[in-house]
Amino acid sequence: MRSTLNVLRKKLAAGRKISMLTCYDAGFxxxxxxxxxxxxxxGDTLGMLVxxxxxxxxxxxxxxxxxxxxxxxxxRRPFLLADMPFGTYQESPQQALRNAVTLMQAGAQMVKIEGGAELAPTIELLTRSGIPVCxxxxxxxxHVHALGGYRVQxxxxxxxxxxxxxxxxVEAAGAAMMVIEAVPDPVARQVCEAVQLITIGIGASVACSGQVLVLHDMLGLTATPAKFVKNYMVGAPAGGDAVLQAFRRYAQEVETGAFPGVEHVYGMAAGNIGTPYGNQSGS
Known part of the structure; x- marks a missing residue:
C-alpha cells in the first residue's frame, strides 16, 4: 500500500526523519x-538530467x-510527489487546478509549486479541491534568471x-509540506520553528523534518556538485547492488539525522552555489 501524509507524520512523531529522492523512471x-x-x-530537474x-x-x-x-x-509504497513546471500555475489558481489534476491523474499524491505568499490563493484552491500541496x-x-543565478537565499x-x-x-494557505532550498542553516531553523508542516531541506538544515537530494547528484554523476550534495556511491560495495546500498545508506542517514552534516549546509556568508541538479558540463 502506498504511503500517506499520515504515515509520514507518524514517522516524524516517532522521532525519525523523512527521506526523499528525485526519480524519473520505473527502474530507479x-x-x-x-x-x-x-x-x-x-522533479522538473528532469529537464537537465533527462x-x-x-x-x-x-x-x-x-x-x-x-x-x-x-x-x-x-x-507501490513510497509517497509520490510531482513538480508543477514553470508556467503551469503562475497565471491563475484555476490554471493551477487544471494542471494539478493532470498530474494527480498520472499517479501523483501531491504537487509541488515554487513560491511564497503570492501563491496563497493557488494553494488554498488546490487544497480545497482535494489536492495536497508541497x-x-x-x-x-x-526563478533562476530573476535571482541572478543559483544563489543562497x-x-x-x-x-x-x-x-x-x-x-x-504557505502553511496558512493549506500546504502540508514544504521544501526549503539553499537557505543558511540559522534561517532554515527559524523556518522550522515557525511552522508545523513537514519541512524538507536541500542545502538548508538538519532541523528540517526530512531531506531531499537529486538522484544523479547523490550517485556522484554530477561534474561540479553543490555544497549540499553527498556522494553516496563513495564507500558503496562493489557489485550489482551498489546503487541499492547507496539509496539505503542515504535513507538511514536522513532518518537518524546523520545527514546533512555541517559540511552540507550553508552559513550566513554563503554566496553562489554553482549549477546544481546534475549538470553534467559543470558550467
Whole structure:
C-alpha cells in the first residue's frame, strides 16, 4: 500500500526523519522502494538530467505527467510527489487546478509549486479541491534568471524575514509540506520553528523534518556538485547492488539525522552555489 501524509507524520512523531529522492523512471523508483526511501519526487530537474537542457524552465506539463506515470508503475509504497513546471500555475489558481489534476491523474499524491505568499490563493484552491500541496521556498530554480543565478537565499535580515513570512503564508494557505532550498542553516531553523508542516531541506538544515537530494547528484554523476550534495556511491560495495546500498545508506542517514552534516549546509556568508541538479558540463 502506498504511503500517506499520515504515515509520514507518524514517522516524524516517532522521532525519525523523512527521506526523499528525485526519480524519473520505473527502474530507479523500484530500487528506491527496496531501499526504504520514504518519498519520491518527480522533479522538473528532469529537464537537465533527462532532456539535456540548461535549466528546468523548458519542462512541460506532459513531460512531468509521463515520468510520474513511469515512477507510479514502478512502485507501490513510497509517497509520490510531482513538480508543477514553470508556467503551469503562475497565471491563475484555476490554471493551477487544471494542471494539478493532470498530474494527480498520472499517479501523483501531491504537487509541488515554487513560491511564497503570492501563491496563497493557488494553494488554498488546490487544497480545497482535494489536492495536497508541497510548497518550495528559498532558492527557486524556476526563478533562476530573476535571482541572478543559483544563489543562497536569506543571508540578509530582510530576506530572511521574507522567507520566514513566506513559510508561514504557505502553511496558512493549506500546504502540508514544504521544501526549503539553499537557505543558511540559522534561517532554515527559524523556518522550522515557525511552522508545523513537514519541512524538507536541500542545502538548508538538519532541523528540517526530512531531506531531499537529486538522484544523479547523490550517485556522484554530477561534474561540479553543490555544497549540499553527498556522494553516496563513495564507500558503496562493489557489485550489482551498489546503487541499492547507496539509496539505503542515504535513507538511514536522513532518518537518524546523520545527514546533512555541517559540511552540507550553508552559513550566513554563503554566496553562489554553482549549477546544481546534475549538470553534467559543470558550467
Amino acid at each position: 523508483a523500484k530500487v528506491m522502494e527496496d531501499a526504504q526511501v520514504d518519498c519520491i519526487l518527480v 532532456q539535456g537542457r540548461d535549466s528546468t524552465l523548458p519542462v512541460l506539463l506532459q513531460d512531468i505527467a509521463y515520468h510520474v506515470s513511469c515512477v507510479a508503475r514502478g512502485t 510548497g518550495h521556498i528559498g532558492l527557486l530554480p524556476s 536569506g543571508k540578509e535580515d530582510a530576506e530572511a524575514r521574507r522567507i520566514v513570512a513566506d513559510a508561514r503564508a
